[in-house]
Amino acid sequence: xxxxRYWREVPSRYRLEAVRCRGCGKVSFPARRICPKCRGQDFExxxxxxxxxxxxxxVIHVPPDEFLNEAPYAVALVETPxxxxxxxxxxxxxxxxxxxxxxxxxxxxxxxxxxxxxxxCYGHKGVPVA
Amino acid sequence: MREVAVVAAGMTRxxxxxxxxxxxxxxxxxxxxxxxxxxxxxxDIFIGNMSGGQFVGQEHLGPLMADxxxxxxxxxxxxxxACASGGAALxxxxxxxxxxxxxxxxxxxxxxxxxxxxxxxxLASAADQENEVYHGITFPGLYAMIARAYMEAHGATEEDxxxxxxxxxxxxxxxxxxxxRREIDVDDVLRSTMVASPLRxxxxxxxxxxxxxxxxxxxxxxxxxxxxxxxxxGSGMATGPMAxxxxxxxxxxxxxxxxxxxxxxxxxxxxxxVQVAEVHDCFSIAEVCCIEALGLACAGEGGQAxxxxxTALGGRIPVNTSGGLKSxxxxxGATGVAQAIEIFEQLRGEAGDxxxxxxxxxxxxxxxxxxxxxxxxxxxGV
Amino acid sequence: MAGIVGYGAxxxxxxxxxxxxxxxxxxxxxxxxxxxxxxxxSVPGLDEDTITISVSAARGALDRAGIDPSKIGALYVxxxxxxxxxxxxxxxxxxxxxxAPEVHIADFExxxxxxxxxxxxxxxxxxxxxxxxxxxxxxxxxxxAPNDALEFSASAGGAxxxxxxxxxxxxxxxxYSYTSDTPDFWRREGEFxxxxxxxxxxxxxxxxxxxxxxxxxxxxxxxxxxxFRFAVFHMPNGKFPLSAGKQLGFTKEQLEVGWLVPTMGxxxxxxxxxxxxxxxxxADPDDLIFMTSFGSGAASDSFVFKATDLLPERRGLARxxxxxxxxxxxxxxxxxxxxxxxxxxxxx
Numbered sequence: 036x037x038x039x040r041y042w043r044e045v046p047s048r049y050r051l052e053a054v055r056c057r058g059c060g061k062v063s064f065p066a067r068r069i070c071p072k073c074r075g076q077d078f079e080x081x082x083x084x085x086x087x088x089x090x091x092x093x094v095i096h097v098p099p100d101e102f103l104n105e106a107p108y109a110v111a112l113v114e115t116p117x118x119x120x121x122x123x124x125x126x127x128x129x130x131x132x133x134x135x136x137x138x139x140x141x142x143x144x145x146x147x148x149x150x151x152x153x154x155x156c157y158g159h160k161g162v163p164v165a
Numbered sequence: 166m167r168e169v170a171v172v173a174a175g176m177t178r179x180x181x182x183x184x185x186x187x188x189x190x191x192x193x194x195x196x197x198x199x200x201x202x203x204x205x206x207x208x209d210i211f212i213g214n215m216s217g218g219q220f221v222g223q224e225h226l227g228p229l230m231a232d233x234x235x236x237x238x239x240x241x242x243x244x245x246x247a248c249a250s251g252g253a254a255l256x257x258x259x260x261x262x263x264x265x266x267x268x269x270x271x272x273x274x275x276x277x278x279x280x281x282x283x284x285x286x287x288l289a290s291a292a293d294q295e296n297e298v299y300h301g302i303t304f305p306g307l308y309a310m311i312a313r314a315y316m317e318a319h320g321a322t323e324e325d326x327x328x329x330x331x332x333x334x335x336x337x338x339x340x341x342x343x344x345x346r347r348e349i350d351v352d353d354v355l356r357s358t359m360v361a362s363p364l365r366x367x368x369x370x371x372x373x374x375x376x377x378x379x380x381x382x383x384x385x386x387x388x389x390x391x392x393x394x395x396x397x398x399g400s401g402m403a404t405g406p407m408a409x410x411x412x413x414x415x416x417x418x419x420x421x422x423x424x425x426x427x428x429x430x431x432x433x434x435x436x437x438x439v440q441v442a443e444v445h446d447c448f449s450i451a452e453v454c455c456i457e458a459l460g461l462a463c464a465g466e467g468g469q470a471x472x473x474x475x476t477a478l479g480g481r482i483p484v485n486t487s488g489g490l491k492s493x494x495x496x497x498g499a500t501g502v503a504q505a506i507e508i509f510e511q512l513r514g515e516a517g518d519x520x521x522x523x524x525x526x527x528x529x530x531x532x533x534x535x536x537x538x539x540x541x542x543x544x545x546g547v
Numbered sequence: 548m549a550g551i552v553g554y555g556a557x558x559x560x561x562x563x564x565x566x567x568x569x570x571x572x573x574x575x576x577x578x579x580x581x582x583x584x585x586x587x588x589s590v591p592g593l594d595e596d597t598i599t600i601s602v603s604a605a606r607g608a609l610d611r612a613g614i615d616p617s618k619i620g621a622l623y624v625x626x627x628x629x630x631x632x633x634x635x636x637x638x639x640x641x642x643x644x645x646x647a648p649e650v651h652i653a654d655f656e657x658x659x660x661x662x663x664x665x666x667x668x669x670x671x672x673x674x675x676x677x678x679x680x681x682x683x684x685x686x687x688x689x690x691x692a693p694n695d696a697l698e699f700s701a702s703a704g705g706a707x708x709x710x711x712x713x714x715x716x717x718x719x720x721x722x723y724s725y726t727s728d729t730p731d732f733w734r735r736e737g738e739f740x741x742x743x744x745x746x747x748x749x750x751x752x753x754x755x756x757x758x759x760x761x762x763x764x765x766x767x768x769x770x771x772x773x774x775f776r777f778a779v780f781h782m783p784n785g786k787f788p789l790s791a792g793k794q795l796g797f798t799k800e801q802l803e804v805g806w807l808v809p810t811m812g813x814x815x816x817x818x819x820x821x822x823x824x825x826x827x828x829x830a831d832p833d834d835l836i837f838m839t840s841f842g843s844g845a846a847s848d849s850f851v852f853k854a855t856d857l858l859p860e861r862r863g864l865a866r867x868x869x870x871x872x873x874x875x876x877x878x879x880x881x882x883x884x885x886x887x888x889x890x891x892x893x894x895x
Binding site for chain 2: 071096098099122131147
């Protein structure tokens with residue numbers, strides 16, 4: 036992961052910064068320049084709540100190399116109260132228990148790293164609410 | 166717009182073709198098509214290829230492949246739409262002929278996947294890098310999520326999905342160019358290694374090398390090349406949101422429905438007229454969702470189609486008589502063109518044991534990524 | 548003058564039992580457990596590190612403080628397992644929490660006392676008037692070498708403390724630090740595991756500094772052990788803090804709440820800070836709290852705290868140490884533990 040590409044995503048990955056279109060109200064996460072619903076370009080900045088519900092999910096058994104030792108792990112589409120959806124791992128539980136409707140909080144975790152010498156890349160993951 | 170005909174085809178076998186490089190594959194398929202048409206020059210070449218760059222470090226395929234054909238100087242370009250690259254190349258060729266710009270066009274697709282690249286990562290580049298792949302999702306993982314959402318909504322089971330693979334293997338066993346020419350049963354599928362739940366190894370199309378090529382020309386010039394041309398009567402392309410998170414319903418492939426609607430409209434036919442179809446079964450669930458989006462099965466009934474024999478040879482609407490991506494193989498960029506070749510042969514009555522009797526109207530649907538792009542072509546026997 | 552206006556802690560949910568590690572190396576699990584007064588320790592997930600632990604703990608501190616994060620003028624993370632050798636943990640923590648960009652950041656290291664060190668500096672900066680609020684965090688995911696005594700205790704966890712003047716939950720009555728150059732435990736640049744001097748880490752290191760700092764802290768403030776409701780000491784194992792406490796005149800009751808080590812392990816820079824957080828979770832207004840940390844190398848930081856009326860009101864706004872310790876845990880085999888702690892040589 037080249038540094039500038041990672042650094043640019045810090046506001047969305049670290050702070051869940053999103054935008055709400057002033058024209059139609061659609062929330063886009065991460066922020067975009069053009070609203071996918073109405074093509075407006077006037078947005079207000081918001082930050083997503085650190086919680087949501089699972090919409091759909093899977094358990095990855097054959098992972099990419101960077102995630103070799105973490106498999107099997109669950110990945111889910113989580114919807115936040117603002118109506119935004121994001122893809123995120125769901126951890127701290129048996130991956131097979133991750134099902135639609137599950138309530139999760141979004142916690143700050145290490146997502147990946149570039150081998151031994153590259154940068155460490157962070158973001159949020161879902162953790163089931165007890 | 167002029168009427169466009171497919172007049173010849175050529176294709177390598179699909180599989181792990183260690184002896185053939187990217188350029189060898191291309192040359193073999195293209196040469197076969199040119200030979201079958203008795204043509205020795207073309208006006209334009211379109212090369213569908215998802216990622217020569219990431220798989221074998223080779224970009225700039227237009228001039229490279231024209232050169233390999235001994236046709237250096239010809240206009241030639243690579244066309245990319247992830248797994249729909251082949252269909253997109255076919256569409257570019259169609260437009261070049263239909264518009265009057267070119268009189269003989271080679272529409273091809275090629276992919277070399279087994280030279281040691283990290284295939285999982287390369288295929289994942291068809292998905293949203295920053296928001297999906299970043300978090301550890303894989304290509305099978307995306308389709309697994311679509312499968313789960315579909316299964317939740319319509320009550321389909323892992324077994325229903327397994328039937329798609331079983332059917333396609335039965336067809337592929339009759340295809341001399343297929344990667345896997347052996348049948349499997351439902352147990353084989355359900356016992357295979359879990360890849361991304363609920364999708365198992367045998368729900369997933371393989372990693373393959375291969376190339377496919379067709380020659381296109383205006384219908385009124387087809388007699389120069391063949392006495393059995395096949396018309397392309399409709400072409401439709403559509404995109405959809407890249408990330409699953411941005412789709413209204415993860416179980417619904419909007420791009421497929423839109424691309425199909427555009428093709429049906431251009432062709433002036435309805436789904437009921439389609440007698441044979443090649444549908445993008447990169448994963449079993451994809452065939453299920455796509456036949457619904459194509460209007461070949463009603464919403465919620467796609468899951469039962471393979472199991473119930475509806476989409477098998479001899480059924481109401483045979484799908485993937487070639488063996489589909491699952492059994493025939495899926496050299497990414499080549500697939501869309503290979504699909505066209507199967508329909509071409511079907512509509513010429515040359516599909517041998519796989520023949521759908523009396524087939525006059527056929528359809529191909531080629532899809533990119535997790536459904537973010539789709540290209541549909543409709544063909545009619547002349 | 549200044550005090551704690553917010554605090555938070557975080558401990559990962561994975562555990563490995565002492566007996567599982569003992570079994571791996573052919574040792575007597577009972578003897579080890581009894582000798583160290585240790586039953587199990589926390590293990591960070593592959594996706595957890597000092598930075599993620601710091602963020603979780605700091606979020607609790609911000610929730611309890613109820614202040615605008617951008618008002619924090621300094622943030623210090625003390626650890627001996629900073630994820631980068633060069634690139635601070637604090638910059639990432641401050642970006643996540645909305646504290647950046649107007650903040651002073653520095654990472655601290657001093658073996659196990661890097662946390663109280665960060666707290667000491669944060670406190671001083673607020674007292675000097677140079678910043679309105681400052682946060683000190685102690686967090687670690689330290690490594691113990693395979694088949695070494697420290698493998699039984701080296702664990703993961705941390706706590707964060709925001710210092711400020713108005714609305715203190717806990718007053719800081721006084722501090723005292725005692726330092727010498729003592730090579731009891733160290734890690735050279737580039738080495739994966741630390742090394743230590745065996746029994747040398749006891750009397751001349753831990754006890755010398757903990758007792759010297761604590762005795763002077765008591766003398767300086769004119770207080771006796773019995774004046775305090777709670778006492779927290781650095782916990783390299785179960786025995787040392789009980790022994791130090793006893794030598795200073797503290798009772799088991801006073802030590803009990805903060806004595807997390809038997810089921811948490813030694814969270815290094817997070818050790819006494821998490822013990823302090825556990826105490827703050829239950830302390831009553833006006834309770835006096837004694838804390839002495841220890842960092843090999845070596846030094847101890849001593850603190851005397853006093854709980855205020857605000858503490859019981861605000862502490863419900865974030866998870867308590869007890870809630871963190873009692874939530875569902877995942878027990879690992881040695882093989883899983885070795886995988887999580889990256890002790891297995893991979894084909895990188």
